[in-house]
Amino acid sequence: MSQTQNGSMERRIAEILIQELKLENVTPDTFDVTTDLVKELGIDSMDLTTVVLVLQGEYKVKFDEDSYPSLTTVRAIAAQVKQLQGAAG
Amino acid sequence: MDLVVHAPVTAKLSPAAAPGGWSFSDIIKSPDIAARFAKVRGYFFLRESTYDMTRRCNIRCHGCYYYEGDKQNARDVVDPEAWRALMRAEKERGITFVVLAGAEPALVPELLEVCYREIPLGAIATNGLVRIPPSVGYRIHISVWGNDATSQRTRQAKRMLGRQMENYANDARAVFVYTFTRENVAESRAVVQELASKGCRVTFSVFSATTGYSGPLSHTPASLLQTRQTMLDLLREFPEQVVFSPYSAAVHTDENSLHLLFSCSYPRQNPGQFGLGRSFRQYRSDLTWVREAACCVPDTDCADCRHYAAGSAIVTARMNRHISSPEQFRAWLDYVDTYLAVWVPGYAKGDNLCATPVSPSLAMGQGKGDGRAAGTAR
Numbered sequence: 212m213s214q215t216q217n218g219s220m221e222r223r224i225a226e227i228l229i230q231e232l233k234l235e236n237v238t239p240d241t242f243d244v245t246t247d248l249v250k251e252l253g254i255d256s257m258d259l260t261t262v263v264l265v266l267q268g269e270y271k272v273k274f275d276e277d278s279y280p281s282l283t284t285v286r287a288i289a290a291q292v293k294q295l296q297g298a299a300g
Numbered sequence: 301m302d303l304v305v306h307a308p309v310t311a312k313l314s315p316a317a318a319p320g321g322w323s324f325s326d327i328i329k330s331p332d333i334a335a336r337f338a339k340v341r342g343y344f345f346l347r348e349s350t351y352d353m354t355r356r357c358n359i360r361c362h363g364c365y366y367y368e369g370d371k372q373n374a375r376d377v378v379d380p381e382a383w384r385a386l387m388r389a390e391k392e393r394g395i396t397f398v399v400l401a402g403a404e405p406a407l408v409p410e411l412l413e414v415c416y417r418e419i420p421l422g423a424i425a426t427n428g429l430v431r432i433p434p435s436v437g438y439r440i441h442i443s444v445w446g447n448d449a450t451s452q453r454t455r456q457a458k459r460m461l462g463r464q465m466e467n468y469a470n471d472a473r474a475v476f477v478y479t480f481t482r483e484n485v486a487e488s489r490a491v492v493q494e495l496a497s498k499g500c501r502v503t504f505s506v507f508s509a510t511t512g513y514s515g516p517l518s519h520t521p522a523s524l525l526q527t528r529q530t531m532l533d534l535l536r537e538f539p540e541q542v543v544f545s546p547y548s549a550a551v552h553t554d555e556n557s558l559h560l561l562f563s564c565s566y567p568r569q570n571p572g573q574f575g576l577g578r579s580f581r582q583y584r585s586d587l588t589w590v591r592e593a594a595c596c597v598p599d600t601d602c603a604d605c606r607h608y609a610a611g612s613a614i615v616t617a618r619m620n621r622h623i624s625s626p627e628q629f630r631a632w633l634d635y636v637d638t639y640l641a642v643w644v645p646g647y648a649k650g651d652n653l654c655a656t657p658v659s660p661s662l663a664m665g666q667g668k669g670d671g672r673a674a675g676t677a678r
Contacts, residue, residue, distance in 0.1 A: 249578075253394075256575030257344040260620050261324075268323030276620065280574035 220289045224266065228285065231262050244285040262288075272296055313550055313659040324623050332653055333626060336633045339650070343640055346421070348576075348613065349390060350399040350596055351583045353411055354378075357403035359427055361445070361455040363481075363517050366402035368510040369599035374584040380414045386587055387418035394579060397643075398422035399596065399609070400438070402585075406430035412438075423643050425609075428464035428476075429457065439645050440473045444502075446484035447491050454481075454517070461491065469498040475543065475642050476500050477608060480527040481507040481517040492534050496541040503543045503642045504531050505608035506552045508600045518604065521555055528553035532657065543641050543649055545634035550657035551615055552606045558614045559602040561660050565617045566595035566610075569602060575617055612639040621663035628663065630654040 225242035228234065232254060248254045259282060263274050266288070272295035274282075282288045328334050354376050357366070366372060377383065390398070398419050405412060406426045415422070416436045424432060428442035442464050445451060451460035468474035476495050478488055495502050506527060507517045519527070531549040535542045554561060559569060570577035582594040593599075596609040615635050622632035630653035641649035 255344060255347065256617065257341075257619065260617075261341070261344075264324035264620060264623060268325040280572050 217289060217293070220292065221285050223269075224285050224288050224292075227265055227269070228262055231265060232258055242285065244289075246285070247283050248285075249283060266292065270296065272299065313657050322623060322625055327623055327626050327629050330626055333629060333633065336630075336637065336650060336653060340633060340636045340640060343644065343647070346397045346644070347394050347579050348397045348399060348596075349395050349579070349581045349583070350401060351386075351415070352402040352585045353400050353405040354408045355403055355585050356407050357427075358407065358429060359404075359455050359457045361427075362515060363454075363507065363510060363513055364403075365510050365597050365599055368513075369593070371584045371593075371598060372403070374586040374588070376585045377587050378408070378411075380410055382587060383411050383414045384418060386583070387415050391419055395419065396421060398438075399425065401425040404430070406432050409433050409436070412436045421644065427455075427457075427460075428467055429460070431467040432473075434471075437645060438473065439475060439643055440468065440471070441642075442468055442474055442476045444476050444478045444491060444495075445481065447487045450484050450487060454483075461494065465495070465498050465500065469500055473645065474500065476502045477505050478502055479505040479507055480519075480530070482519050482523040483516055485523060485526050485530050488530055489534065489537075492538055492542065496538045499541070501541055501543055502534075502538070503608065503638070504534075504548070504552070506606035508557075508597065508607045508610075509604040510599050511601050513601070519606075524553040524555065528657070543638060545631070545638045545652045545654070546657040547631035547635050547654060547660075548611070548638050550631075551635065551660050552608070552611060554606075554660055557603050557605045558607075558610050559605055562614050562618045562621070562663070564595065564602060564605070564610070564614055566613065567591050568593060568595040568598075576613060580613075608642070611635075612643060615639075618663060624663075627654055628658055631658040632663075 221244045222239045225244065226239040229237060229239065246252060259279060263279065267273055270292050272292055278291060282291060328337055352371060355372055355374060398415055399422060400412060400415060404427060405424050407430065409432060412424065412432060413436055416438060423439035423441055425441045426432065432440055444461065445454055448459055448461055451457055478491060480488065492502050507519060509518050528549050531544060532546060535544050558564065564570065565576045567577050567580055580594060581589045582598055583589045596613060597607050600607060616639055619632060622628050634652045634654055637649055640647045
């Protein structure tokens with residue numbers, strides 16, 4: 212996957228986060244993909260689970276429950292999606 | 301409250317639908333699901349911890365979780381300012397919901413007041429024999445373990461139900477929690493009828509043995525099945541007073557404990573720093589806590605845990621395991637709607653969306669492997 216594709220996926224994930232969590236004062240273009248979602252944005256585990264469920268439908272992948280704690284940033288989520296897509300072949 | 305169960309339901313579980321390629325986005329397109337999800341999602345901000353307020357109690361119950369393990373030896377902190385400082389620190393670290401319990405919190409009303417003023421969302425678990433002042437606006441859960449004869453035998457308290465109702469009938473804070481033991485299933489209808497006749501709201505729990513307990517209150521597979529059918533019958537018969545759902549009945553009377561079904565998310569079984577593993581603490585009456593012991597009902601045998609308080613967190617946290625079909629997600633929404641109505645002051649329960657007791661077995665297999673593989677507590 213190219214850097215552009217990575218950026219596109221990160222942007223889309225940021226868009227889903229903003230939409231699902233009703234984040235204000237931020238757009239997909241201004242979202243810092245390295246922001247810690249739990250520590251800096253205060254997103255709780257149920258909200259993160261909701262986002263994961265939406266992403267599973269969007270990207271046709273299945274996140275392992277044990278991976279949830281590692282989904283701390285948009286960048287980390289995108290990397291996980293990419294890895295799952297690669298594993299699915 | 302307007303609970304509707306459309307038809308008589310039996311204890312036989314509907315098989316959870318086989319995975320049918322449903323995505324979460326597809327499931328929440330159903331208007332009833334979307335509306336209920338939006339409603340319960342407004343409460344995802346709740347972050348819970350629990351607090352033993354005192355080691356004192358005015359009765360001694362068989363199978364009591366409090367007088368098991370080390371916590372009963374904690375020295376009581378009775379200084380309201382120490383409690384105020386704790387509550388402020390808890391608020392600072394993100395706690396938004398407190399559960400005040402053991403041994404008997406009604407014996408320290410001044411401490412309950414302090415907690416309420418600092419963190420106004422919460423619930424108190426009490427035996428109901430001492431009325432908590434109306435100025436403490438938490439939900440109040442009054443424990444009922446059978447009729448008066450049974451309570452006399454297992455709790456050494458006379459005329460317990462009458463005294464509980466004198467204190468809490470017509471109290472908007474109160475929810476009576478009927479704990480089904482192996483011995484009291486048959487008498488539950490008369491007790492619920494009496495409570496309902498006074499307008500009291502009732503929910504259900506299932507006796508969960510403390511570590512090493514082998515007494516007559518423990519359930520058998522047969523008594524669990526009998527309990528499930530009784531819960532469903534009472535839900536149908538007293539829809540205005542019984543705050544419960546068919547899925548709640550299925551989950552709490554399954555042969556497998558909550559931990560075996562869903563892998564418990566409290567720190568005692570969840571060493572990670574995610575969800576409850578990160579935020580939950582269980583304070584003893586000396587204001588200390590121990591991560592290795594921290595769960596909502598400490599010293600319960602995890603292999604036998606079917607406690608209503610445990611389910612409120614464990615089942616709720618496993619939303620991701622309930623998206624194999626719209627019906628299974630409806631069942632989960634009913635569970636969460638029930639939990640919120642029982643625990644959160646002012647939350648009004650809606651109609652149950654899933655009228656049949658869907659089996660939790662599919663949800664069990666949707667996590668990392670099978671919950672059974674997680675083994676028991678020790």
